[in-house]
Amino acid sequence: MSHTARETIHDVARRAKVSAATVSRVLNESATVAPGTVARVRRAVQALDFRPNLAGRSLRAARTRSLGVVVPTLANPVFAECLAGVEAGARAHGHTLSLATTGYKAAAEADAVEALLRQRVDGLVLTVTDAARNRVLDRLDRERVPYVLVFNQLARAERPTVSVDNRAAAREIVEHLIGLGHRAIRMLTGQFRQSDRARLRYRGYCDALQAAGLEPLPPLQMPFLAPDARLPLVEGLAARPRPTAFFCSNDYLALTVIRDLTALGRRVPDDVSVAGFDGIRIGELTAPSLTTVVQPSERIGGAAVELLLRRVVDTGEVASVALQHTLRRGGSTAAVAANPRAGRALAVLS
Amino acid sequence: MSHTARETIHDVARRAKVSAATVSRVLNESATVAPGTVARVRRAVQALDFRPNLAGRSLRAARTRSLGVVVPTLANPVFAECLAGVEAGARAHGHTLSLATTGYKAAAEADAVEALLRQRVDGLVLTVTDAARNRVLDRLDRERVPYVLVFNQLARAERPTVSVDNRAAAREIVEHLIGLGHRAIRMLTGQFRQSDRARLRYRGYCDALQAAGLEPLPPLQMPFLAPDARLPLVEGLAARPRPTAFFCSNDYLALTVIRDLTALGRRVPDDVSVAGFDGIRIGELTAPSLTTVVQPSERIGGAAVELLLRRVVDTGEVASVALQHTLRRGGSTAAVAANPRAGRALAVLS
DNA sequence: TTGAAAGCGCTAACAC
DNA sequence: GTGTTAGCGCTTTCAA
Numbered sequence: 001m002s003h004t005a006r007e008t009i010h011d012v013a014r015r016a017k018v019s020a021a022t023v024s025r026v027l028n029e030s031a032t033v034a035p036g037t038v039a040r041v042r043r044a045v046q047a048l049d050f051r052p053n054l055a056g057r058s059l060r061a062a063r064t065r066s067l068g069v070v071v072p073t074l075a076n077p078v079f080a081e082c083l084a085g086v087e088a089g090a091r092a093h094g095h096t097l098s099l100a101t102t103g104y105k106a107a108a109e110a111d112a113v114e115a116l117l118r119q120r121v122d123g124l125v126l127t128v129t130d131a132a133r134n135r136v137l138d139r140l141d142r143e144r145v146p147y148v149l150v151f152n153q154l155a156r157a158e159r160p161t162v163s164v165d166n167r168a169a170a171r172e173i174v175e176h177l178i179g180l181g182h183r184a185i186r187m188l189t190g191q192f193r194q195s196d197r198a199r200l201r202y203r204g205y206c207d208a209l210q211a212a213g214l215e216p217l218p219p220l221q222m223p224f225l226a227p228d229a230r231l232p233l234v235e236g237l238a239a240r241p242r243p244t245a246f247f248c249s250n251d252y253l254a255l256t257v258i259r260d261l262t263a264l265g266r267r268v269p270d271d272v273s274v275a276g277f278d279g280i281r282i283g284e285l286t287a288p289s290l291t292t293v294v295q296p297s298e299r300i301g302g303a304a305v306e307l308l309l310r311r312v313v314d315t316g317e318v319a320s321v322a323l324q325h326t327l328r329r330g331g332s333t334a335a336v337a338a339n340p341r342a343g344r345a346l347a348v349l350s
Numbered sequence: 351m352s353h354t355a356r357e358t359i360h361d362v363a364r365r366a367k368v369s370a371a372t373v374s375r376v377l378n379e380s381a382t383v384a385p386g387t388v389a390r391v392r393r394a395v396q397a398l399d400f401r402p403n404l405a406g407r408s409l410r411a412a413r414t415r416s417l418g419v420v421v422p423t424l425a426n427p428v429f430a431e432c433l434a435g436v437e438a439g440a441r442a443h444g445h446t447l448s449l450a451t452t453g454y455k456a457a458a459e460a461d462a463v464e465a466l467l468r469q470r471v472d473g474l475v476l477t478v479t480d481a482a483r484n485r486v487l488d489r490l491d492r493e494r495v496p497y498v499l500v501f502n503q504l505a506r507a508e509r510p511t512v513s514v515d516n517r518a519a520a521r522e523i524v525e526h527l528i529g530l531g532h533r534a535i536r537m538l539t540g541q542f543r544q545s546d547r548a549r550l551r552y553r554g555y556c557d558a559l560q561a562a563g564l565e566p567l568p569p570l571q572m573p574f575l576a577p578d579a580r581l582p583l584v585e586g587l588a589a590r591p592r593p594t595a596f597f598c599s600n601d602y603l604a605l606t607v608i609r610d611l612t613a614l615g616r617r618v619p620d621d622v623s624v625a626g627f628d629g630i631r632i633g634e635l636t637a638p639s640l641t642t643v644v645q646p647s648e649r650i651g652g653a654a655v656e657l658l659l660r661r662v663v664d665t666g667e668v669a670s671v672a673l674q675h676t677l678r679r680g681g682s683t684a685a686v687a688a689n690p691r692a693g694r695a696l697a698v699l700s
Numbered sequence: 701t702t703g704a705a706a707g708c709g710c711t712a713a714c715a716c
Numbered sequence: 717g718t719g720t721t722a723g724c725g726c727t728t729t730c731a732a
Contacts, residue, residue, distance in 0.1 A: 030712090054709095139716045
């Protein structure tokens, strides 16, 4: 054993000349204890520097006052921001947090959840690749483990989620691009298989184009963090009609794409416009700031914790929360002149 | 209780017609068990979908196979990147992770550590405001709790740390600025009280200026996330000599400063140069990319876990690791012409 | 190679 | 109000 063995509740009891049960009552304020006794116990706790062992407590009490969080990656700040919200919420409610990441892999999702359940977390906050068909979530349902999905969104609210309206939001930002005069707009996403959000956002993209009487183009799917991630982009640039704008399924991808476009000799926003989705804080700091859909990621995390701890979840009623998104009209989106020459957007900062 | 009670090790034992002790031995591979018995036990585990309760295990075994992480904030991606490294390391070693953030507040540091110790984590990875004089760390030392500091750096390696050589790295980046022709270079930092790293980096700044025969200027300290954070910057711009470059104690601050400078009508890098410290990934994606010192943040987190789990830490020998930094020469740092007119840097992209 | 028994630290049920 | 008792689920002696 590495660190020194600590006093137990019995040591405190002995010193305060009470029973262990009474110490427990004082510590948890779980029953009325005579003021004098409380004082003696508190003094003993202080004197011995007593630190309750939560393993003992949770074994007996069958709850841990801990929550588990499962997100695909921390490399994308949108998840870090959400995590910050979850952490603050958990702390506000006196709960601790266990964290696992999955790298967008379904097998890793199962492992992460399993590890968290062995710890007997009181609930889970997670973002999964596909919320609609998901063995892990099916299991959680069967075992009645309270959980809330964040960012994931379901058609008929089959599971508890906290998200924005992805489809409507995507439609809005693409309509914004269309409003700027763009006609050839292409969507760039991660692997659809890995993100139900991306699929919804693609539908929003289609909605916007169709409403404007334009033909939606197939999405360009990029691999997650792959070295040759630039290839699909080169294809996209070569395709006809020559795109004047790219709508990316998330901000992190959008920033990468802007960098790659620049490296390929295209000027953003002068030659081509790029819009994102997420509203990560860093996107505000680029100049001009990234045009995007802003999700309240931190509040999404906080709301998930509220749902979980208010026990709204395991009373059987599925509570799905849709939070409001906003648009950020950054300067990175160039307006296209009324009749742009094909493949060349005029640089008019919006 | 919310979720259904699960089978215990005794249920498995009964089904496999062995004792609980034998099941434990199979699960932990802690003793040789007859092959036939192993098979029967494994089958029973499968059939019952047995999930060991880690609370029971840790109570008895006096170890949890969990690590605690304490960082100031997740809003700054440098900590998220480090956390990703810690998480991957912990997972690779079969450990789970508990997370707490402190908002750079010493009181919150104490609370976070206390909560983690009640969980009896096997070790801690943390970034504190001040590693040299720190009651919480003193306590951890006294109680022989294994821990490793990340990013914090100490003069005489009094405590185990993983960091870059902050002073030398800061000196290098400032020398880079000087090499570009800058003479009036001002340092912008968060509150010194909240970051020993910032103090070391200021010394590196001073080193560079003095070596070049220039007079170091006092640092401009900005409050963490305060709404009036722009004020010190306005002062800084007004001061004489008029600065042509700012060295920021971290990238997140640098990006904020670039945004604020732009809002104040200064063009970066044309009118004024800005350099950062950290090398957060997003900084690469801005155009032109942020000039900065790159710390291997993810590797720092991973190395901390290695130190912790290799038990290098609690064998008494303090192991401090200095990892190599690199410079990223972004385009955001303008070179100053040989004899710049006062307060006006010429826009020559480096 | 396996089982029986004890106990890790805590709290809930019951008695007084 | 407070103490006694029992036991949460697991591992670790010890004995066979």
